[in-house]
Amino acid sequence: EPEVTQTPSHQVTQMGQEVILRCVPISNHLYFYWYRQILGQKVEFLVSFYNNEISEKSEIFDDQFSVERPDGSNFTLKIRSTKLEDSAMYFCASGVERSPNNEQFFGPGTRLTVL
Amino acid sequence: AQSVTQLGSHVSVSEGALVLLRCNYSSSVPPYLFWYVQYPNQGLQLLLKYTSAATLVKGINGFEAEFKKSETSFHLTKPSAHMSDAAEYFCAVGGATNKLIFGTGTLLAVQP
Numbered sequence: 001e002p003e004v005t006q007t008p009s010h011q012v013t014q015m016g017q018e019v020i021l022r023c024v025p026i027s028n029h030l031y032f033y034w035y036r037q038i039l040g041q042k043v044e045f046l047v048s049f050y051n052n053e054i055s056e057k058s059e060i061f062d063d064q065f066s067v068e069r070p071d072g073s074n075f076t077l078k079i080r081s082t083k084l085e086d087s088a089m090y091f092c093a094s095g096v097e098r099s100p101n102n103e104q105f106f107g108p109g110t111r112l113t114v115l
Numbered sequence: 116a117q118s119v120t121q122l123g124s125h126v127s128v129s130e131g132a133l134v135l136l137r138c139n140y141s142s143s144v145p146p147y148l149f150w151y152v153q154y155p156n157q158g159l160q161l162l163l164k165y166t167s168a169a170t171l172v173k174g175i176n177g178f179e180a181e182f183k184k185s186e187t188s189f190h191l192t193k194p195s196a197h198m199s200d201a202a203e204y205f206c207a208v209g210g211a212t213n214k215l216i217f218g219t220g221t222l223l224a225v226q227p
Binding site: 003004006009031033035040041042043044045048055056058091093098103104105106107108109 | 151156157158159160161164205207212213214215216217218219220
């Protein structure tokens, strides 16, 4: 069964460093999302992406964040200069059609630890 | 604005007992409601969704949920818990935009 994959599963970085989290969505999907979950808190929406552009972003998704679909298969989230408060589990999701009435398929997540 | 509240961050049941996980929502537009499950080291998997077609929604693994507009609730139930049901369960709401808004999750433990 097709699934969303994410790499790495765990990333440790120093504050101020750049990180790139990678996702491979399901191949025929057109809509892509990033969510994050700080330990003990809610899963929060970060950004949605369609047709090579951001369709919606949350207040969390500031200038430090960017997304890209560089090669038609990968979908990346870049944090330019990490902060301690960026430590969280980051989930990638994809969907074949527009949500919310259609399912978003989630990856297993990347745990980001900022020291 | 939309939000969900999940009552009980940890729920423990005995194997064979009824599972009841609570979710209340707030939405200024007709909501779409979802339950996702997360097993250890795996992604979020859709259990079931409500999209206004029927108020009682049946999902995978014997779970079901009932949409009650008067109570703004979408509680998840399963008549008989199995050890394999131990996981974290997330309620989510959508409808205003493309994004999902999640609750804080409920960790279900199943005792033998």
